[in-house]
Amino acid sequence: MFSQEWPLIFFTLFGQLAVGTFIVLMAARFVLKRKGITDLRWLKPSLLALTVLMAMAIVMSMFHLGSISNAFYALSNAGSSWLAREILLAGVFLALLVATYAVSHTQKSIDVISWITAVAGIGTVYAMASVYVTTIIPAWMHVNTYVAYFGTTVIYGVVGAGLCFMVFDRKEFFTSPYVSFMKKAGFVAAGAIIVQLIVLPVYLTSLAGGAPAAQMSLNLLFENHAWTMLLRWLLTIAGGGLLIYSFYRYADRLTKHIPAFIYVAVALVLIGEFTGRYLFYISGIPMNIG
Amino acid sequence: MGQMGFYYDLETCIGCKGCQIACKDKNDLKTGELFREVHDFEGGSFPSPYVDHVTISCNHCDKPKCVENCPTGAMHKREDGIVDFDHSKCVGCKMCMWSCPYDGPVYLKEEGKVAKCDFCKDLLENNEDPACVSACTMRAIDYGDIEELKEKYGTNQSIRYFPDLDITKPNIVVKQKSR
Known part of the structure; x- marks a missing residue:
């Protein structure tokens, strides 16, 4: 059963990386513009990279479907189905990324x-979580799903934006x-990590006091994946902490050479969030007779 | 119009799984695919051990989350209250399986689509009983308009082994085994 969820892990993570990075990049654009910095060399290649990433996310989601040939029906019930809304919004977001990229090549503002x-x-x-x-x-x-999905969006967004600056305008x-x-x-x-914690x-308390399926999920998390849960937070916190620290301690030196630990720190955050999403899917035990 | 539903007499059910087999045969299902399943529960201790059997399929709910969450509209509710599916529209996303607390929708691996109990609508059209009802040797399964079933057999507040009935409001009347 679980092997079927890999496409969804990648769809949600890639999607949240694209959304988060876009928002943080646009925030950066706004802040830098106020400081008089308008020559943003990273802007166009970043938008292109995000477009490719979001397209990849949508392609990944297709692998979850049993009958891809019917995919065009998947928007029919957007009136009540959050899945239909998710597909619709993901498509709209991708189209708007393309549009933003196109506008960035003109004289018009992308504001x-x-x-x-x-x-x-x-x-x-929001639709992904819903x-x-x-x-x-x-x-x-549980509200935890919204907190986890938006948390990953923020964390991945900051790391993704940093990567865009580093790769496209070092x-x-x-x-x-x-x-x-x-x-x-x-x-x-x-802050996004703290809110999740x-x-x-x-x-976890609500799972403990919930239906039998909720308690089964809790048992699964604590009996089979306690270390994975711990690792998930340690990786994100260690990676994130290291990145923040490096901006205070080594900012002046980084221009010349980016030490390996920066890449390791980025990898730790990416893997930490990936592990969190893996736990999310693996703990999904449905209610049933019993 | 109206709302079709099932009645289960779990006091009388002996857990022979005749309904499960008849349903599987009628729908030509493969190994591991069941539209109706009989769950067995054992418990207690001497001198009062017990064995319970619960037969269940789609409950053609009043608030079918499978219909609400299906992105294609393949899963739909008919005028007679039967929750039916349009096989040609199903995209195989399994969202309905994540929306049913009774394991009603079943993924057919070979087809890459989901299917479920359709109340043997073809048999009903010919004034025949659903396969599970005909197959039950103990006559523990009845069906019909849910209001008539409630009138005949009473209503249920909560049923042992069942998830909270308010989640989807299943159209079933269950006589529990007294203990």
Whole structure:
């Protein structure tokens, strides 16, 4: 059963990486513009990369379907189905990314289109979470699902934006305005981790007091995956902490050479969130007779 | 119009699984695919051990989450209350399986689509009983308009082994085994 969920792990993570990175990049654009920095060399290649990433996310989701040939019916019930809304919004977000990329090549400002794209992105993540919240699977029918999905969006967004700066405009990245922005963004990501850690005990307690399927999910998490759960948070916190620290401690030196530990820290955050999503799917035990 | 439903007399059911087999045969299902399943529960201790059997398929609910969550509209509720599916529209996303607390929808691996109990609508059209009802040697399964079933057999507040009935409001009347 679980092997069927790999496409969904990649769809949700890629999708949230694309949405989060887009929003953080647009926030950076706004902040830098106020400081008089308008020559953003990272903008166009980043938008292209995000478009490819979101397209890949949607392609990944197709592998979950048993009859891809019927995929065009999947929007028919958007009136009541969050899955239909998710597919619709993911498609709209991708189309808007393409549009933003296209506008960025003209003389026109991307202010308006980027706002619309950001809203569509947030809507996509909200729909992604709602798909799971409206099931009959107690481990998913909880506000924790929204917190986890938006948490990953923020954390991946900050890391993704940092990667975009680093890959597409390394020279500027370690100048003061960028470092200052990344420091603030790092604390927003830390906030997203803290909120998730606050909700976690509430979530686990609700599973403990819930239906038999909820208790089965809790048992599965603690008896079979206690170390994985611990590892999930250690990886994200260690990676995130290391990144924030490096911006304070080594910002001046990073311009010349990016040490390996930065890449390791990014990998830790990516793997930490991936592990969290793996646990999310594996703990999804449906209610049933019994 | 109206609402079709099932009545299960779990006091009389002996767990022979005749209904399960008749349903599987009628729908030509493969190994591991069941539209109706008989669950067995054992418990207690000497001198009062017990064995319970619960036969269940789609309950053609009043609030079918499978219909609500199906992205294609393949899963739908008919005028007679039967929750039916349009096989040609199913995309095989399994969302209905995540939406049913009774394991009603079943994924047919070979077809890459989901299917479920359709109340043997073809038999009903010919004024015949559903396969499970005909097959039950103990006459523990009845069917008909849910209001008539409630009038005949009473109503249920909550049923042992069942998830909270308020989630989907199943159209079943169950006589529980007294203990």
